Amino acid sequence: MDDKLAQYKFRQWHFWWLVIFSFLLIITFVYYLPTRFLQQAVVPHDEQMPFDESQPHGHDASGNSIPIESGDGDHMIDEDMREHMDEMMEDHNDENVEHTPPLYQEEGNVKEGVSVNLNISPVPFRASIPLRLDFFVNQKPSNTPIPAKDLQIEHAKKMHVVGLRSDMNEFFHIHPEPATEEDAIFSINQTFNKPGMYKIWSSVLKDGAGYVFGHQPISIIGAGPVSEKKVFFDRNLTAGNYQVLLDTGGSIVKNREVILSFDIHTLTGQEVVVEDYLDAQMHLVLIKGDWSEFVHTHPSEADHGHSGNYELIETVSADEGHEQGTVNDEAVTFMVNFSTPGLYKGFAQFRPQGTNLPPDEAITAEFWVEVLEKSPSPISQWWGLLVVSAILIAGLSWLVTRYLKVKAEDIKINVK
Numbered sequence: 001m002d003d004k005l006a007q008y009k010f011r012q013w014h015f016w017w018l019v020i021f022s023f024l025l026i027i028t029f030v031y032y033l034p035t036r037f038l039q040q041a042v043v044p045h046d047e048q049m050p051f052d053e054s055q056p057h058g059h060d061a062s063g064n065s066i067p068i069e070s071g072d073g074d075h076m077i078d079e080d081m082r083e084h085m086d087e088m089m090e091d092h093n094d095e096n097v098e099h100t101p102p103l104y105q106e107e108g109n110v111k112e113g114v115s116v117n118l119n120i121s122p123v124p125f126r127a128s129i130p131l132r133l134d135f136f137v138n139q140k141p142s143n144t145p146i147p148a149k150d151l152q153i154e155h156a157k158k159m160h161v162v163g164l165r166s167d168m169n170e171f172f173h174i175h176p177e178p179a180t181e182e183d184a185i186f187s188i189n190q191t192f193n194k195p196g197m198y199k200i201w202s203s204v205l206k207d208g209a210g211y212v213f214g215h216q217p218i219s220i221i222g223a224g225p226v227s228e229k230k231v232f233f234d235r236n237l238t239a240g241n242y243q244v245l246l247d248t249g250g251s252i253v254k255n256r257e258v259i260l261s262f263d264i265h266t267l268t269g270q271e272v273v274v275e276d277y278l279d280a281q282m283h284l285v286l287i288k289g290d291w292s293e294f295v296h297t298h299p300s301e302a303d304h305g306h307s308g309n310y311e312l313i314e315t316v317s318a319d320e321g322h323e324q325g326t327v328n329d330e331a332v333t334f335m336v337n338f339s340t341p342g343l344y345k346g347f348a349q350f351r352p353q354g355t356n357l358p359p360d361e362a363i364t365a366e367f368w369v370e371v372l373e374k375s376p377s378p379i380s381q382w383w384g385l386l387v388v389s390a391i392l393i394a395g396l397s398w399l400v401t402r403y404l405k406v407k408a409e410d411i412k413i414n415v416k
């Protein structure tokens, strides 16, 4: 009798063991490993790349970068793209040796060296009237003026100025000019259409070194709401009469090089080729929601040679052979490295070929990205919950069976 009971018990244990074990096997071989394998097939594993010095970023380079990671969403990485990315990586690394990293400083913190001080008039700063912005380029601590002739042109200008409101709207990218090359003051009129707090950044290049200055936030007074913040994660962006398809390659993780690719079409789906805007295919400005990070970047220089576009899909018109028939689907790509996690707003600026926009102006596509502290675990939460609940159910039913058995024993004893 005891043998039978022991055997029965053993078979029960054996059954549950098999159930749980096969469950784990399924999870591992049907889901976990294929996902990991797919991920690793997409990115070069554990390849340390030098810190992206050539890309302007919000503070002194602390120099680290790690492999790009692909995440959710069906992004368009195929073998050709992989080849192209490797090429870009190589070119990118070559570039690093050429560019010194732009030094990011808040205007008020510059005690020594090149500095830019911003002065705005008239006070108080009112919305909807032109305000004069004067950027005084000087050498600290003596405030010695640095004339425009001592600065270098970068992307067609000696000074680039970017600004926006605290709700990350009202973005502007303008280029103050000096009266003469002997002058150290770069001036421009700017009208702030809406009231609120604004942050302005200026950047210059001197002796081959880039400098970015964050200026004291200013308060513009006027009628209307001072903030209308709206965070959105659309990836098909509308900008003017154009739609811009943004591919981030999945989730973005801090200190990991990520490739952002922009594919521009008309609203009716026609491919749009861009012409140069300030000496680059496109300009991309990324600003962190708390204004602590500022990135102004351009498609990789090496790409510029062959217009930084990458053929995604070849479209062939019905009348094959007529030269004018074929337009390749292209995207402009940027390599960016976010050094801190958080929400960033991006401003991708481009000029469609043949546009009648004034030369210094461009169309701006706005978007948000979230930079993660670390890459999301390969096992999605859903699967995690499933495994945990299955184990809990098994445990519970085991406990209940045991309890019932004990109860039954008790009743038997009492009956006797």
Ligand SMILES: [Cu+2]
Pocket (backbone or CB within 6 Å): 157, 159, 160, 161, 173, 174, 175, 278
């Ligand atoms: Cu600019």
